[in-house]
Amino acid sequence: MVAWKNFDQLESYKALNETECVDLVQALTAERVKNYTVPMAAGMSYNYAAKQVDDKILELLAKLSEEAELVEKFKELYNGAVINTGEQRLVLHQLTRGQLGNAVNADGVDKRAFYVEQQNKIADFANKVHNGEITNEKGEKFTTAVQIGIGGSDLGPRAMYLALENWAKVNGCFKMDAKFISNVDPDDAAAVLNSVDVSKCIFILVSKSGTTLETLTNESFVKDALAKAGLDASKHMIAVTSETSPLAKSSDYLAAFFMDDYIGGRYSSTSAVGGAVLSLAFGPEIFARFLNGAAEEDKLATNSNIKENPALLDALIGVYERNMLGYDSTAVLPYSQALSRFPAHLQQLDMESNGKSVNRFGEPVDYPTGPVIFGEPGTNGQHSFYQLLHQGTDIIPLQFIGFKNSQIGTDVDIQGSTSQQKLCANVAAQIVAFACGKEDENKNKNFEGGRPSSIIIGDQLTPESLGALLAHFENKVMFQGFVWNVNSFDQEGVQLGKVLAKRVLAHETEGALAVYSDLLNI
Numbered sequence: 233m234v235a236w237k238n239f240d241q242l243e244s245y246k247a248l249n250e251t252e253c254v255d256l257v258q259a260l261t262a263e264r265v266k267n268y269t270v271p272m273a274a275g276m277s278y279n280y281a282a283k284q285v286d287d288k289i290l291e292l293l294a295k296l297s298e299e300a301e302l303v304e305k306f307k308e309l310y311n312g313a314v315i316n317t318g319e320q321r322l323v324l325h326q327l328t329r330g331q332l333g334n335a336v337n338a339d340g341v342d343k344r345a346f347y348v349e350q351q352n353k354i355a356d357f358a359n360k361v362h363n364g365e366i367t368n369e370k371g372e373k374f375t376t377a378v379q380i381g382i383g384g385s386d387l388g389p390r391a392m393y394l395a396l397e398n399w400a401k402v403n404g405c406f407k408m409d410a411k412f413i414s415n416v417d418p419d420d421a422a423a424v425l426n427s428v429d430v431s432k433c434i435f436i437l438v439s440k441s442g443t444t445l446e447t448l449t450n451e452s453f454v455k456d457a458l459a460k461a462g463l464d465a466s467k468h469m470i471a472v473t474s475e476t477s478p479l480a481k482s483s484d485y486l487a488a489f490f491m492d493d494y495i496g497g498r499y500s501s502t503s504a505v506g507g508a509v510l511s512l513a514f515g516p517e518i519f520a521r522f523l524n525g526a527a528e529e530d531k532l533a534t535n536s537n538i539k540e541n542p543a544l545l546d547a548l549i550g551v552y553e554r555n556m557l558g559y560d561s562t563a564v565l566p567y568s569q570a571l572s573r574f575p576a577h578l579q580q581l582d583m584e585s586n587g588k589s590v591n592r593f594g595e596p597v598d599y600p601t602g603p604v605i606f607g608e609p610g611t612n613g614q615h616s617f618y619q620l621l622h623q624g625t626d627i628i629p630l631q632f633i634g635f636k637n638s639q640i641g642t643d644v645d646i647q648g649s650t651s652q653q654k655l656c657a658n659v660a661a662q663i664v665a666f667a668c669g670k671e672d673e674n675k676n677k678n679f680e681g682g683r684p685s686s687i688i689i690g691d692q693l694t695p696e697s698l699g700a701l702l703a704h705f706e707n708k709v710m711f712q713g714f715v716w717n718v719n720s721f722d723q724e725g726v727q728l729g730k731v732l733a734k735r736v737l738a739h740e741t742e743g744a745l746a747v748y749s750d751l752l753n754i
């Protein structure tokens with residue numbers, strides 16, 4: 233049995249607090265850049281040379297990992313323990329991509345078999361849509377998949393679709409366009425519907441709970457549009473939900489695919505939630521390759537040697553930065569246009585998981601937990617908020633992601649270098665500029681340096697490397713939650729706003745809420 237203790241109760245907490253962080257201006261040598269690197273799945277690597285740690289601090293982080301039993305806790309998780317204490321649920325998203333431990337039986341079934349069965353059903357459905365066995369009422373092929381969902385039922389799948397859209401097009405496996413409707417703002421649904429031929433759309437209604445206001449409202453919005461076009465909504469809609477949700481019982485859908493309560497929304501990209509849209513857009517084989525990349529990365533996360541476990545090492549360095557160095561944000565900076573929505577996905581993944589002030593037992597904790605996450609693809613970010621990152625009063629750790637090769641491959645050679653080379657040159661330059669700075673007598677032009685970063689480097693963004701990248705961050709967030717002794721798998725903090733919004737709509741308000749309602753003309 234593992235022991236769940238608060239971080240500040242551990243010996244390592246004290247020992248780490250007594251360390252002095254590394255001065256990057258001096259420390260970032262060529263040797264370090266070569267050595268401070270850990271292999272990831274799909275040929276990628278995690279390089280932490282520009283982090284403020286040295287061998288002594290790494291040793292203490294390894295001790296912390298042991299003392300907090302981080303890998304053992306992960307083992308409990310994938311073997312089916314009730315890790316989500318708040319909701320008394322198992323946490324099984326890794327099972328959607330592989331079997332890391334023993335068979336997990338819940339609700340009377342083998343859970344890996346259940347997830348695979350759903351994948352197979354989706355594959356069969358997608359193949360039939362692609363080969364014209366499933367068509368619209370006129371017998372025409374569907375050309376566009378439109379996902380209706382919000383939060384975890386939108387961000388991950390949308391980010392993954394965008395990440396592979398161009399890759400699939402150049403590699404001959406692009407099957408259908410995908411669009412996404414998430415916001416309850418009517419302009420979102422209206423704009424998407426105006427951009428498609430609804431008669432050739434297959435709508436994927438995705439809601440684990442089947443009760444989310446925004447999603448059900450958008451479902452009605454779409455049904456209305458289908459009815460106005462004289463189309464039968466039940467011939468154009470499929471559902472992805474949990475078997476216990478109200479949607480599961482409805483006969484309004486062409487097909488229904490299931491996940492369950494053991495997969496948190498923000499961890500659901502590798503379940504049917506991401507599976508339906510990605511299999512329709514790119515074909516089931518590409519979705520399977522994405523799952524393989526994630527499975528390969530998950531295996532690395534079972535290694536108790538922190539220098540062979542990139543997610544664990546990344547998590548521990550992040551904890552050191554958050555709790556010992558007092559940095560309260562982290563920027564995610566992919567130098568890849570295809571990852572344009574990846575930071576948005578990580579915002580939910582990280583902040584909804586670890587934005588907690590009480591431990592797993594509901595007792596307040598006395599140390600900072602999850603950081604603020606934000607980001608934009610480079611080089612666009614460089615021309616936006618990097619000023620603050622370089623010279624602002626806060627130090628913000630940076631997580632770069634870069635690939636040696638572009639996805640589409642079309643490029644131009646101008647002034648002796650290609651665009652891809654310019655992109656990669658920028659990320660290399662930024663790491664060194666942040667870490668080492670540059671002295672200038674003019675203080676306005678002075679760069680102090682000492683601003684830490686790490687970089688994940690891959691050959692190219694492919695289904696496998698995307699899966700590995702996703703799993704890396706899921707596992708990092710999980711390990712950090714274990715250190716902070718919080719439950720990373722519930723999200724009670726989103727409830728209060730929903731309850732108050734319902735009250736406003738029912739006109740059951742008083743005091744400040746009543747006045748805000750009036751100001752907004754509700």
Ligand SMILES: O=P(O)(O)OC[C@H]1O[C@H](O)[C@H](O)[C@@H](O)[C@@H]1O
Nearest residue numbers: 383384385439440441444497726
């Ligand atoms: O998939 P659903 O049940 O519709 O939930 C969609 C989203 O809404 C909730 O408010 C949560 O904050 C998210 O974690 C969840 O992903």
